Amino acid sequence: MKQVHIVPHMHWDREWYFSTEESRILLVNNIEEIMERLENDPDYPYYVLDGQTSILEDYFAVKPENKERVKKLVQEGKLIVGPWYTQTDEMVVGGESIVRNLLYGLKDSKEFGDPMMIGYLPDSFGQSAQMPQILNGFGIERSMFWRGTSERHGTDRTEFYWKSDDGSKVLVQLLPLGYAIGKYLPEEEEALKERMDKYFSVLDKGANSEHLLVPNGHDQMPIQQNIYPVMEKLKKLYPDRDFFLSKFEEVFEAIEHEDLPEIEGEFLDGKYMRVHRSIFSTRADIKAANTRVENKITNILEPLASIAYKLGFEYHHGLIELIWKEIMKNHAHDSIGCCCSDKVHQEIANRLFLAEEKTDQLIEFYKRKIVDAMETDREDDRLTVFNLLPYERKDVMTTDVITKNGSFRLVDENGEDQEFEVVHSEEIDPGLIDRQIVHYGNYETFMKYKIQWKGKVPAMGYRTLFVVNEERKMTNTIEQKDVVDTNYFTISVNPNGTLKVLDKRTEQHFDQVLLLENGGDDGDEYDYSPLLHEEILYSDSVDAHVEIAQNRYEGTISINYSFDVPEDLESRKRGSLDSKVDVSLHITVPNDKPRIEISCELDNQAKDHRLRAYIPTGLQSSFSVSDNQFGSIKRPVYDEAMDVWEEENWSERPDPIYPMLSFVGLSNDDYGVSVLTNSVREYEIVGEDYDTIAITLFRSVGYIGKAEMIRRPGRPSGIKMPTPDSQMLGKLKLEFAILTHEGTTLEANVGRAAKEYLTPLVAYNKIPYNAMKLNASENRTPLSYTLLQEEEPKAVLSTVKKAENEDALVMRMFNATEGEIETDYQIDGIEEAALVNLNEEMIQELQQKDNTIRVELKPNQVQSIKIK
Numbered sequence: 001m002k003q004v005h006i007v008p009h010m011h012w013d014r015e016w017y018f019s020t021e022e023s024r025i026l027l028v029n030n031i032e033e034i035m036e037r038l039e040n041d042p043d044y045p046y047y048v049l050d051g052q053t054s055i056l057e058d059y060f061a062v063k064p065e066n067k068e069r070v071k072k073l074v075q076e077g078k079l080i081v082g083p084w085y086t087q088t089d090e091m092v093v094g095g096e097s098i099v100r101n102l103l104y105g106l107k108d109s110k111e112f113g114d115p116m117m118i119g120y121l122p123d124s125f126g127q128s129a130q131m132p133q134i135l136n137g138f139g140i141e142r143s144m145f146w147r148g149t150s151e152r153h154g155t156d157r158t159e160f161y162w163k164s165d166d167g168s169k170v171l172v173q174l175l176p177l178g179y180a181i182g183k184y185l186p187e188e189e190e191a192l193k194e195r196m197d198k199y200f201s202v203l204d205k206g207a208n209s210e211h212l213l214v215p216n217g218h219d220q221m222p223i224q225q226n227i228y229p230v231m232e233k234l235k236k237l238y239p240d241r242d243f244f245l246s247k248f249e250e251v252f253e254a255i256e257h258e259d260l261p262e263i264e265g266e267f268l269d270g271k272y273m274r275v276h277r278s279i280f281s282t283r284a285d286i287k288a289a290n291t292r293v294e295n296k297i298t299n300i301l302e303p304l305a306s307i308a309y310k311l312g313f314e315y316h317h318g319l320i321e322l323i324w325k326e327i328m329k330n331h332a333h334d335s336i337g338c339c340c341s342d343k344v345h346q347e348i349a350n351r352l353f354l355a356e357e358k359t360d361q362l363i364e365f366y367k368r369k370i371v372d373a374m375e376t377d378r379e380d381d382r383l384t385v386f387n388l389l390p391y392e393r394k395d396v397m398t399t400d401v402i403t404k405n406g407s408f409r410l411v412d413e414n415g416e417d418q419e420f421e422v423v424h425s426e427e428i429d430p431g432l433i434d435r436q437i438v439h440y441g442n443y444e445t446f447m448k449y450k451i452q453w454k455g456k457v458p459a460m461g462y463r464t465l466f467v468v469n470e471e472r473k474m475t476n477t478i479e480q481k482d483v484v485d486t487n488y489f490t491i492s493v494n495p496n497g498t499l500k501v502l503d504k505r506t507e508q509h510f511d512q513v514l515l516l517e518n519g520g521d522d523g524d525e526y527d528y529s530p531l532l533h534e535e536i537l538y539s540d541s542v543d544a545h546v547e548i549a550q551n552r553y554e555g556t557i558s559i560n561y562s563f564d565v566p567e568d569l570e571s572r573k574r575g576s577l578d579s580k581v582d583v584s585l586h587i588t589v590p591n592d593k594p595r596i597e598i599s600c601e602l603d604n605q606a607k608d609h610r611l612r613a614y615i616p617t618g619l620q621s622s623f624s625v626s627d628n629q630f631g632s633i634k635r636p637v638y639d640e641a642m643d644v645w646e647e648e649n650w651s652e653r654p655d656p657i658y659p660m661l662s663f664v665g666l667s668n669d670d671y672g673v674s675v676l677t678n679s680v681r682e683y684e685i686v687g688e689d690y691d692t693i694a695i696t697l698f699r700s701v702g703y704i705g706k707a708e709m710i711r712r713p714g715r716p717s718g719i720k721m722p723t724p725d726s727q728m729l730g731k732l733k734l735e736f737a738i739l740t741h742e743g744t745t746l747e748a749n750v751g752r753a754a755k756e757y758l759t760p761l762v763a764y765n766k767i768p769y770n771a772m773k774l775n776a777s778e779n780r781t782p783l784s785y786t787l788l789q790e791e792e793p794k795a796v797l798s799t800v801k802k803a804e805n806e807d808a809l810v811m812r813m814f815n816a817t818e819g820e821i822e823t824d825y826q827i828d829g830i831e832e833a834a835l836v837n838l839n840e841e842m843i844q845e846l847q848q849k850d851n852t853i854r855v856e857l858k859p860n861q862v863q864s865i866k867i868k
Helices: 020-040 054-060 064-075 095-110 131-136 189-206 227-237 248-255 284-310 317-328 333-337 342-372 435-439 569-574 750-757
Strands: 002-008 119-121 142-145 159-163 169-174 211-216 241-245 262-264 381-387 393-403 408-411 420-428 446-457 461-469 489-493 499-503 508-513 515-520 545-550 554-565 579-590 595-604 609-616 623-628 631-636 657-659 663-667 671-677 682-686 692-700 730-742 762-766 788-790 796-802 809-814 821-827 833-836 842-846 852-857 862-867
Touching (some): 002 227, 020 054, 020 064, 054 064, 095 131, 095 284, 095 317, 095 796, 131 142, 131 159, 131 169, 169 248, 189 227, 211 248, 284 317, 284 342, 284 692, 284 730, 284 796, 284 809, 333 342, 342 381, 342 762, 381 393, 381 446, 393 461, 393 762, 515 554, 595 692, 595 750, 623 657, 623 682, 623 750, 663 692, 671 692, 671 750, 692 730, 809 852, 852 862
Parallel strands (some): 002 211, 002 241, 142 169, 159 262
Antiparallel strands (some): 159 169, 381 762, 393 446, 420 446, 499 508, 515 609, 554 579, 579 595, 595 730, 609 692, 623 631, 657 682, 663 671, 671 730, 682 692, 788 821, 796 809, 809 862, 821 852, 833 842, 833 862
């Protein structure tokens, strides 16, 4: 007899076309009803609280007095909570963000009882290939999701094992019809039978066992109070099936056996359900801000806080957790997908603003605490340079030096002069530095110099320079040029503002680099949709204003032009160029790096269009390589399902538009070209020979959802609701870079190059004035310091942080190449080392010799080391 598990649950979008505060009102009402039913009906066994603890956080903000009621129900196994903090997106959210989502979700769950140990992501728009590894890292061996699978992955079954490249594995119970097939089940027999006949035909076909799952819930759905009469009708209608209230764990216990199919890879097929492959560029301002904040936390803040902790200062777990939770509220699929109403996007953008402000200020605080406590007899101002990568760097740093005097020199701790360039100078009001200065009647201005300095900085540490006031000529070597000529490139600018690049190492020429492509977008916040038969526009005939300069450290190129485009779709159909996008590119080319860094400011004045930048590579490619969480992934430049999607009646066209986190590259055995990003996270490989990387700069649309789109036929996704802010009118700033290298993308370990691009040297300028007063610390810190250093340049450091529950540090690294690697790390003052999982629980002790430990990594494997 077929066993039908009816699982009561609710899917809780904290925000969508409604705000968090609107949903919170319903949440309080719904949880009250759920608890009353669980407390008073002994036959009603379970209720699943959507796998995310942020629901409880929102509830307790209103009803803190009910914590003990919730705790009792969780400990009795009736109310099922966790494991996530929020139900995360998996495509454009970084690996550390997903790890912290589980880390804090499990921590919050355990305050009440045992969490649900299932990787429950019922509505995320696609599944990352690295999720089995991340879930296993928290002891989770089961996973449930809906979107992205089809039989071309190797099975048409709804129960299977899913593997990551490192060998991690989870048992999957697919939700082939979604999480809401049991929503509002009707008592009326005919309606009930009509619905269930349709569902059972799919469930029976996909199941490997006699056990079927019917989730009894939906978005913001209250508990179904009449579930018993409905079940009686089901038993009458289907006497050969057994219906009972259940929980997801009981389904897994029934289906778990060894001969299930085993598949691997990411799931981005839109055959049976929509995955929205072009949602990665909706609201580019929000996507870019999230990228930037994620990178600041993991690449700067946490390693810096770890250095400060090792030097005797407090590691502010509470403040850092507050920042993580601020951005994780944005990481739910609708929120970071940006398929929301304008008022919700305002809330998302504001959370990112607050998170970045907290991050920036905490970074500044840690730098100040370390530098203020330095043991030195010198009374000069200081400029301390921090390198937060695990290897010594000889690099150029651009920073500000503020001084009361008109000129100065820099010397190191041995008194040796350091060369530097003055890029810019300006007077600043003393009240901006410390109001006490002007309070006592001193109105003399300060000078702020933007300088560039190049020197060696220790691995995962810092060195200190002294600012010695001295009357001298503050010079620079900046010259106006016609071309930029560095150790790696010769670059000129075409009249239309595109670059002409010679790569000196590979002797490859690239022309029309950063050509812009513009086409109409008749889509919505979920998906791009082109206009039929439109003529795509290019920036090949614009008249650009160009300025080129170079000093001893780098070349700079300033490019400004207006790109004429249609004002809206109607103008585009008429062929009228009656609006524009103003484009301002500031390009920096370091003298000693194979990298072209682009800061792009756009002022968009048109509606309903998409803007992309082209990076030609000269490489005829069959696949691209980009990164996902803690690894890399190869993707075909053309999806063969494009040839059959209409006849097979796919839910959406499988255009090869893909996400990246920090890079995407094309290569052959001789050379490669990659794009590194600190903002946009969507790309497509285009051109007749698939030789050009197209980076989506932004999409401009005016509705949450539309019906009958060219690439997505049928009903609207979401809801047809105007979202004028998603037209992206106004200014947008983006940062990305172009990297060239010898050999393939993976041989060149572009993941490490991306990490270095995203981890600049940072500095702290100590002067005798600061509006925010601090008492002197009892700690004493050295003028230079190294926390840890790698011996072999192979692994990519993910982050260094303090352990959650011990006086220890956790270092996490991964292998983004195709081969196995091993590397040694020398660590200051190490007493014990252990391999731990992502939840920071012991796996095995590691041997250390002379403060050194060895780490071995399989391809696409992440490992965490706890250091005491």
